[in-house]
Amino acid sequence: MKLILIFISASLINNFVLTYFLGICPFLGVSNKTENALNMGLATTFVMTLTAAVTWPIYTYILVKFNVPFLEYVAFIIAIAALVQLVEMYIRKSSPAIYRAMGIYLPLITTNCAVLGLALFMVLRDYNYIESIFFGFGTGVGFTIAMLMMSGIREELEFADVPEVFQGVSITLIIAGMMALAFMGFAGLIR
Amino acid sequence: MANGRAASLWYEFKKGLWQEIPPFRLVLGTCPTLAVTNSVINGIAMGLATLFVLLTSNISVSLIRKVVPSQVRIAAYVVLIAMYVTVADMFLAAEFPPISKALGPYVPLIVVNCIILGRAEAYAQKNPIIPSIMDALGMGIGFTMSLAVMGVIRELFGFGSIMDIKLLGDWFEPWIVMILPGGAFLVFGFLVALVNYISRRKAETVCH
Numbered sequence: 001m002k003l004i005l006i007f008i009s010a011s012l013i014n015n016f017v018l019t020y021f022l023g024i025c026p027f028l029g030v031s032n033k034t035e036n037a038l039n040m041g042l043a044t045t046f047v048m049t050l051t052a053a054v055t056w057p058i059y060t061y062i063l064v065k066f067n068v069p070f071l072e073y074v075a076f077i078i079a080i081a082a083l084v085q086l087v088e089m090y091i092r093k094s095s096p097a098i099y100r101a102m103g104i105y106l107p108l109i110t111t112n113c114a115v116l117g118l119a120l121f122m123v124l125r126d127y128n129y130i131e132s133i134f135f136g137f138g139t140g141v142g143f144t145i146a147m148l149m150m151s152g153i154r155e156e157l158e159f160a161d162v163p164e165v166f167q168g169v170s171i172t173l174i175i176a177g178m179m180a181l182a183f184m185g186f187a188g189l190i191r
Numbered sequence: 192m193a194n195g196r197a198a199s200l201w202y203e204f205k206k207g208l209w210q211e212i213p214p215f216r217l218v219l220g221t222c223p224t225l226a227v228t229n230s231v232i233n234g235i236a237m238g239l240a241t242l243f244v245l246l247t248s249n250i251s252v253s254l255i256r257k258v259v260p261s262q263v264r265i266a267a268y269v270v271l272i273a274m275y276v277t278v279a280d281m282f283l284a285a286e287f288p289p290i291s292k293a294l295g296p297y298v299p300l301i302v303v304n305c306i307i308l309g310r311a312e313a314y315a316q317k318n319p320i321i322p323s324i325m326d327a328l329g330m331g332i333g334f335t336m337s338l339a340v341m342g343v344i345r346e347l348f349g350f351g352s353i354m355d356i357k358l359l360g361d362w363f364e365p366w367i368v369m370i371l372p373g374g375a376f377l378v379f380g381f382l383v384a385l386v387n388y389i390s391r392r393k394a395e396t397v398c399h
Contacts, residue, residue: 005351010306018313018372019372020226021221021222021225021226021372021375022222023222024222024225024302025221025305026221028218028221028241028378044393051208055242065335068276070281071277072277072299073273073276073277073280073299074270074273074274077269077270077273078266078269078270078272081269090360091256106263111303111305111308112303112373113222113303113304113387114300116299116300120296120300121296124295124296162393163293164391165384165385165387165388165391166380166387169218169380170381170383170384171380172380173376173377173379173380173383174380174381176376176378176380177372177373177374177375177376177377177380178373178377180371180372180373180376181368181371181373184371184372184373
């Protein structure tokens, strides 16, 4: 039951993009087409789940055990960068079709603050191993939902008459603000 | 000659303040711009922490730019940046515990702030140390100013105060939305539009 709560909380109520402002760069940059947004979201979900699965043992069995938690940031960022690199090499070898769809987004994910943020929140909240994996997966799903909604709105927006100074980043941010307000409706779902 | 050099250094400094001001023009470093600007103090503290990391990382990247092979440069820069962020984080936690607590995980997230890696990649790895310092100072101060402006707007309308000093009287009904995530996006969106508007009036070329 707790696992389901963590999943729903991470994907809807505490959506990383709309309440913690993590992963704004891809949210603004790659959300102009639904197809791109979906691929980016899937790639990020995949990496996030793996990140949770890899950084939790690193933190618990290496950093805490040898009493060097101040190396947390360095260790996490190296782990994430190495992980993304491995995933990229594996996908390129095993399935060229998926690589063509997801490949160009993978390097971007290393500098996606949502992935590092996930590892940091996981430590702050003292999740155990299984909970961490659900948290990672739920966060990825939440990111995908936000990306998909934004890309849908932006595709419609191309036919709208936006004042010149608001075009581009500005109108996207204002729409994100309204989406954040709408997502607050989920706030009472879980305490 | 000396005069020309001073002028070009001044340009490196000045461009971060308006022409390429990080959050509004380059749209870099958006996460902290949105996340920590619900009060002026938090915004300025975040800006200064970023300035410190930007300065130290630009100096080191500029120093090692001829030594590091280009294939592994990003990894090398990221490790350096993560180290400086650890220093900044521990300093804040030791000297200003309340601010460190308020900023929470957003201090470690400076590691993946695109401004830092962006400046290392776009500027410091191609330029000598003095211009790199000027570039970092300009960008860092421009970033701090942007966060302070966001903080002033959100704190004034959200709490009726600035730097915890009450400015608006009891008649003022706080706009709760300004403190909430939605308000952050809205203020940022309107500020980007305002910057666009002013620079269009000046008939400058808009760079993205």
